[in-house]
Every structure is written in C-alpha cells, then in structure tokens.
Amino acid sequence: MKEERISLKHGEGTRQAYELIQDVFLTRIKNPALEELADAASVDSLAYTCDSFTVSPIFFPASDIGKLSVCGTVNDLCVSAAVPLYLSLAVIIEEGFLKKDLERIVDSIGREARNSRVKIVTGDFKVVEKGKVDKIFISTSGIGKKIPKRSSAFRNIQHKDKIIVTGSIGEHGISVMLARNKIFDFDITSDCQGLADVVIPLWERFPAIRFMRDPTRGGIASTFNEIYLGSKMGVKIIEENVPVRKDLHTACEILGIDPYYLACEGRAIIVVSPKAASEVLRFLKKYSPAAAIIGECDRNIKGVMMKTIAGGERILDFSHSFNLPRIC
Amino acid sequence: MKEERISLKHGEGTRQAYELIQDVFLTRIKNPALEELADAASVDSLAYTCDSFTVSPIFFPASDIGKLSVCGTVNDLCVSAAVPLYLSLAVIIEEGFLKKDLERIVDSIGREARNSRVKIVTGDFKVVEKGKVDKIFISTSGIGKKIPKRSSAFRNIQHKDKIIVTGSIGEHGISVMLARNKIFDFDITSDCQGLADVVIPLWERFPAIRFMRDPTRGGIASTFNEIYLGSKMGVKIIEENVPVRKDLHTACEILGIDPYYLACEGRAIIVVSPKAASEVLRFLKKYSPAAAIIGECDRNIKGVMMKTIAGGERILDFSHSFNLPRIC
Numbered sequence: 001m002k003e004e005r006i007s008l009k010h011g012e013g014t015r016q017a018y019e020l021i022q023d024v025f026l027t028r029i030k031n032p033a034l035e036e037l038a039d040a041a042s043v044d045s046l047a048y049t050c051d052s053f054t055v056s057p058i059f060f061p062a063s064d065i066g067k068l069s070v071c072g073t074v075n076d077l078c079v080s081a082a083v084p085l086y087l088s089l090a091v092i093i094e095e096g097f098l099k100k101d102l103e104r105i106v107d108s109i110g111r112e113a114r115n116s117r118v119k120i121v122t123g124d125f126k127v128v129e130k131g132k133v134d135k136i137f138i139s140t141s142g143i144g145k146k147i148p149k150r151s152s153a154f155r156n157i158q159h160k161d162k163i164i165v166t167g168s169i170g171e172h173g174i175s176v177m178l179a180r181n182k183i184f185d186f187d188i189t190s191d192c193q194g195l196a197d198v199v200i201p202l203w204e205r206f207p208a209i210r211f212m213r214d215p216t217r218g219g220i221a222s223t224f225n226e227i228y229l230g231s232k233m234g235v236k237i238i239e240e241n242v243p244v245r246k247d248l249h250t251a252c253e254i255l256g257i258d259p260y261y262l263a264c265e266g267r268a269i270i271v272v273s274p275k276a277a278s279e280v281l282r283f284l285k286k287y288s289p290a291a292a293i294i295g296e297c298d299r300n301i302k303g304v305m306m307k308t309i310a311g312g313e314r315i316l317d318f319s320h321s322f323n324l325p326r327i328c
Numbered sequence: 329m330k331e332e333r334i335s336l337k338h339g340e341g342t343r344q345a346y347e348l349i350q351d352v353f354l355t356r357i358k359n360p361a362l363e364e365l366a367d368a369a370s371v372d373s374l375a376y377t378c379d380s381f382t383v384s385p386i387f388f389p390a391s392d393i394g395k396l397s398v399c400g401t402v403n404d405l406c407v408s409a410a411v412p413l414y415l416s417l418a419v420i421i422e423e424g425f426l427k428k429d430l431e432r433i434v435d436s437i438g439r440e441a442r443n444s445r446v447k448i449v450t451g452d453f454k455v456v457e458k459g460k461v462d463k464i465f466i467s468t469s470g471i472g473k474k475i476p477k478r479s480s481a482f483r484n485i486q487h488k489d490k491i492i493v494t495g496s497i498g499e500h501g502i503s504v505m506l507a508r509n510k511i512f513d514f515d516i517t518s519d520c521q522g523l524a525d526v527v528i529p530l531w532e533r534f535p536a537i538r539f540m541r542d543p544t545r546g547g548i549a550s551t552f553n554e555i556y557l558g559s560k561m562g563v564k565i566i567e568e569n570v571p572v573r574k575d576l577h578t579a580c581e582i583l584g585i586d587p588y589y590l591a592c593e594g595r596a597i598i599v600v601s602p603k604a605a606s607e608v609l610r611f612l613k614k615y616s617p618a619a620a621i622i623g624e625c626d627r628n629i630k631g632v633m634m635k636t637i638a639g640g641e642r643i644l645d646f647s648h649s650f651n652l653p654r655i656c
Contacts, residue, residue: 003426006424031447048414049450088376089357092380098331121376122361127337127340127653128336132382133462141418325457326454
C-alpha cells in the first residue's frame, strides 16, 4: 500500500487543505476557539492569530516578505473585529543570506509596524544550513483587542446579507507570479497593505457587519467557499460587479488563470445586512473607490454560484487544480 | 568589497547572534518590551513569546519536533513568571512529507498541550516545494497570564544572589547529536519537558526569585553570559556543583564538546536571594532530585567565571566557535 504524502495542494486554500486541517489537526488539538477556523481566535477580550510567510520571490513589486508578514497578521486581526496591538516575529534564514537583504526586510517590517501602529514585542531568529530553507521564512503572530459588541463569525451570517469587496482583486497574486516569470511586461504591483485604517472604523461605525475575511491564499473564491462551509449559506456573486483591473484581466487570460483564485493581501470581503450595505459601501469608497457590492448570501443556493458577464451561471468551487504555491 | 552574509554562528546563542539581534533587529523595530530581550515580552497583564523549531532529526530519543515546539514556548512563558494559556501553531512542511509522520507530530503536540494545560487556539499550515524546506519547520507563539507581583528581569538581580539549575544539563543537545551520529551508542534521551508543574509553584511560593531563564541554544554558558550582559552582574560557577550525568560527560569527552554549551529543553536557571536559596532548592528537589545551587552573582566579576573541579579558574564566554545548528 502506498503511503499517503502531503502535496502542494494541501497548503493552498483548496478543498484538500480544508480537509487536511480538519482530519490531521482538529481531531488532535480540538478546542472551541480553534474549531471556529477564524482568521483569529477569540480568547477572553483578545484576538490571537498567526501566519507563516514563505513567499517566493522575497522581493516583489511594491512589497516584500517583510511587509507581507506584518500586513498578513495585522489584517487577520482587523477582519476579526480587533485592533492590532502586538506582534511576534520569528525568522528562519538560510546560511549565506546577504545581511543587506535582511536589513532591507527588517526595515520593511519596522515601517509597516509603524504604519499599522503595532509593536513587535517578541522574536526569534534561527539560521539553518545552506539548502535547508529557501532564503528566508518568517512567522508572525499577533494579539489584538476585540472591539466590544462586534464579531466576525459564520453564525452571524443571514439570508440575503450583502457581500462587499473593499477593492480590486488578485493584484498580490499576479504581481508575485509576474515577478517569477519576467517574460511578461505588466505593471501590476501587489495590493499588500495593512487594513486597520479602513476596517477598524467600519467595525466601530456599523454594527450591521456580520462577517469579514481577507481573501489571501485561494482568493475570493476560497473565501466564499469557506463562508458556505462555515455558515451553510450559499453565495451568489455577480461577475460584472467584481472589481478587476483591466490589465490584470489581460494578464490572467495570457497566463490561463482565473482572477477569483488569486490571492489579495490588502482586501477584505465583508458580509453586511442588506439594509446597511449601501451606507457601508459609501463609507468604504472614501478610502477605496473600487469597493463594490458583489453579491449576496442565499440559503437556497448550495455552494458558490456566479452569474457571469455572458449571462450564464458558473459554480465557483474551491480550486481543485494546482494554484500558486508560496504566494504568501 | 565583500558583502556580509549571515552564517550559522548568527543563529546559535553566540556573541555574533547577540550582536546581530542588536544591530539588525533592535535598531529597526525598537520598543521597550522588545529591548528587554526577555524570554517573553510583558504586555499589560500578559506575557507573550514566540519561537521557531527547525530541529534535525525531527524525531529524536524521547521526543520530537512537535513536543519540542510546545515545550519551548510553554517554558519561555513559565520562566517569565506567567501561567501558559494559549498557543499558536504555524507549520511549514515539505512537499512529499509522509502524512503519518505529520500525524505523529501533531499527536505529540496535542499530548504536550494537554500535559501543559495550554490550548492551541490558532494555526497556519503551508506546504512548500520539495527541497525548499528540510522536512518540517514549526513556529509557535504563546500567551500567558502574568503571576501578580512576580517578574523575571535582569534589573532584579543583586550582588550575591544564588544561581540554581533545576536539573542535570545538556541532555537535549547531546541526544539530538547522538541521533545524528548513530555510531555512538549512548542511552541519553532529551530532557525536553514542560516546566509549568515545577516552575509555576516556585514563582507563587517564593517572592525571592529574581530571574529565571531556560538555557536552550548555547546552553547554560550562554544564559550566564546573557545575565552578565543584561544585569552587569558577573557570574561565578562552581563546576563541581553543576549536575552532569556521567554518561553525558563521557559522550562529551568522546565528541570533544563542552556540556556547558549544550542545549537543555526542560531545565531552568533560577537566580534567587541568598537567604531563600536553600528553601527553594529543597522545594525543587521534590520534583527534580538533581537540582543544585551551582554558583552566585558577583558584581566584582567581569563576565562568567567557573571554578573548575581541578581547582583552577576558567572563563565561560559565549561560544565563539561553531555550536550545533538546528538543535531546536
């Protein structure tokens, strides 16, 4: 009998990833906070989250692994209705790594921590032999203070709630891909950014927000599928309303990929009551003109369905095929 | 001009590691909590810490990378006078890793979390391509509740304070080395264990404890040097009193290494007022018969000095030479 092995698919916001987490991890380290599979765990009055970053290349248009490692964790706290306060930083580096590249990355970490008003209060630094890690991997964790009376939870989601995206999608994913394949000449930079300035005021102002998640690995399609699995509420998306930059659309066509599966690192998906949706959108557009209402939750739909521009319907499943390893 | 590169020495509890942290990290992400360079940061009523684990081999006598990744973070909280509560777990795995090995590691994580009464509440899982990471790296962070009116801080340390070690030293380091070099047949298992059951009652009972640290990378010699750098208080060690297992001593002689630089993963160094030292030791010995008073702090000594069994004196500096990469 062939022994089962972990494949790249298990790490990618795919159905296999979802199932592996359930099967290998949740069965062995079960507890109510973890089982939520939220972007951040809710413990006492705190939100707590962690992430590893293995992005390749480590420098990419408008960003790098350092900025990403701060934004990723900050954003997980933000979408969990928590004000980010403290971060931990664990760095694993390959022997022979250039000191000036490390300095550039730590500069970027420091800059983004100041931007996002978080303090990096604890850290760890390890060096492994040449060939035992690909350049540098960074793990961050973060603690935030929960905003009273607000929560992002699947169980909050109701029939007919509206779905908002805070900006145009897929730019992080495509910028990393283009940085790998330098034969294409597109000027698309990563959307990697901290969301605190946009998202925290939203939480404070609008009790009607029921759920938020940042669509990183696996893109918005994976986030919608997680919503369906977590809330049992189907998702209906209007393709026409989804903000996609034209050049990104062209790049996707050339590369034969689908923007809905591309990672964002500075966007949030927001589920909000139908009544408050247009007010939330108006508020959002001050920060991000591309924000849009792109669909709604519907208990009569099984899974995620997209009304296409051509007028048809298309199922947006978890990606079964190979996505992009090491996009974040 | 040759560009400076990071070497294995920079990750090893050496002077170079200490200086790199100061030079590259502290200058760029400075804040009072981080500058303490404590095992855990003190934020509000919480202690917060993080660690990465890259140990090779991933399974070694009596333990594995999973147990180690829980104990390491739990112990950093314990020695910081905090009751460990919550852990985060970020796993980076190599494509092709055996699923049953991952299950064995997560079993071990679950078991140790229950032993140490911590909950793993948040996690991340990433898979990278074959050859881009050596099997599996794990990063954990942890949150603990600070014990009121207790703290482990360099500034607490006073002239003539006694130094206690909670058990025999170096067993983790040597067991990992022996697991790598199977030509030697010693039956030495890792001391890897959670310290909560021993250390938390100590903190609660003895206000006279001024400082605690677990001597991991770089062994007790590095911890003493950190005490000197942090407190400006010299350290005097009586070699004869340091608990070293006989077989470990023999193994060290064969391998040409020094037990004082070998990592422990289930021991603590305790600095305590001279008056309370023997009472603390008596209490400790109930849990760990090998516990011993091994020296004292002395403001008239520069650095770390060991009175050898032979009757001479020896400087125990940070290791300048190459230690053991990937011991934890």
